[in-house]
Amino acid sequence: MQQVKTYKFKLYQSKKNKHLHQQVDISGIIWNHSIALHRRYSKLTGQSLNLYDLQKHLAKLKKRPKYAYWGKVGSQAIQDITQRIDKAYKLFFGNLKRKVRTAPPGFKKVKRYMSFTLKQAGWKLLDGNKIKIQGIVYKYSKSREIPADVKTVTVKRDTLGNLYLYFVVQEETSQINQAMTGNSAGFDFGLKVFLKPSIGEDIESPLYFREAMAELKLAQQNLARKVKFSGGWQKARMIVTRIYQTVVNKRRDWFFKLAHELTDEFDQLYFEDLNMKGMQALWGRKAGDLARSEFMSILGYVASTKGKLVHLIDRFYPSSKTCSDCGHVKHDLKLSDRQWACPSCGVIHDRDLNAALNIHRVGASTLRVGNVRPALTAVAV
16 A cells, blocks of 8 residues: 655764755745745735745745845755745635634744755765765765655754754555454543553553653753853753753654554554643643654554554543443533542443543444544654
8 A cells, every 4th residue: 555654864963964954044044034925915915925926936036146045955945835834824724714713824933943845856865875965965874775756855953953864755565464453442541641541451651751850950950050142051052952852752762662562452443532732731741741642643653554543533522421331421520530420320430441441432333434534644764
C-alpha cells in the first residue's frame, strides 16, 4: 500500500552550515513580508490576497537589488512559504464560516523561524552521506537508505541550533509479517495515570518534565542572573534549552516503546477523540507533560506498519457517565468523582476503568471502514 513517510537525518556540524541558517532566516523574512502584504491588501480592498498574485508580486520583488538575497533560498522554497500561508488563511476563513474561533497566520521572529522546504529543484543527493543544497555540499548522518522517490526535502533547525534533513517520500510499504493476537481494548486517558486500559494494568506516565523541574529551576535562575544577550547569557540559555530538548527526546522514545508494546498485544485499539487543546487550557502543564497528541500520532504510525487499527470514538460520547453494565447515564457526575455507584443497577464503578470499558464497547460496535479515523501516520523516523 502507498504510505507517506518522513526520513529524518542530522547534519554534521560544519562552518558551511551558516549558509543553511541564513536561508532559514531569509525564509522567516519572506514569511513576515508575505503576512504584511496579506494584511495590507485586506485593509485596502476588504478581500484576501490571491496565492497567484502573491507569488507573482514576490517574483518581481526578488529582481530588485534590495531583495536580491531572497534568491539564496530558491524559488521553490518561496512557493512553499506562500502555499502554507494561503492554506492557513483558507483554514482561518473556513473556521469563521463554521463559527470556530482561530487566529489567522501571524508574524514570526526570524531567529525562531525553523525551516524551509525544497521540492524537485535546489537539492541533489550525492554518493554516500552527502547532499548538495543550493550549490553547497553538506554531510549528514546517514543511518539508512533513502528511497528514490523523494517528494520534498526540508531543512529544519531546532532550538539548540542543530540542523536536520527531512525527506518526505511516498512508497509502497509492506506491513510487518506479525501474527494477529485477536485481542482488542479500549483506553481512557487520565491525569493520575497515562492510560487506563479496559483489560490489563494501568500505564503510568514517567512525567519527564516534572522530573526535570528541579534542574530546570536552577538553570533558569542562573539565566536570570546573566546580562541579557551577553556571552554568559547565551551559554546559560543553551543549558535551559538543552534540558527542554532532553525532556522531549525521552518522552518521544517512551512513546515509541509503548506504541510497540500496545500494538504487539492488541489488534484493535480504541480511544476517545479528545479535545487536546481544551485539556491543555484546563490542566496546563500537567496535560502538556502527558503530550497525548504526540503519542496518538506515533501510535497511529506504528499500528499502520503492523496492520493494526487505531479507532477513535466520538468525543461527545459520555464514556465516564455511562454505566458499562446497564447503560444508565449519570448526568450529574462530577469530575472529582473518581468512583460512583450506578443509580439503576447499583454497580460501583472506577471512573476511568468504566470509561475504558465503554470506549471499547462503543468502538467495537461502531467500527466501519468509513468510520475509521486513524491517527497521523507521517511520522519522522
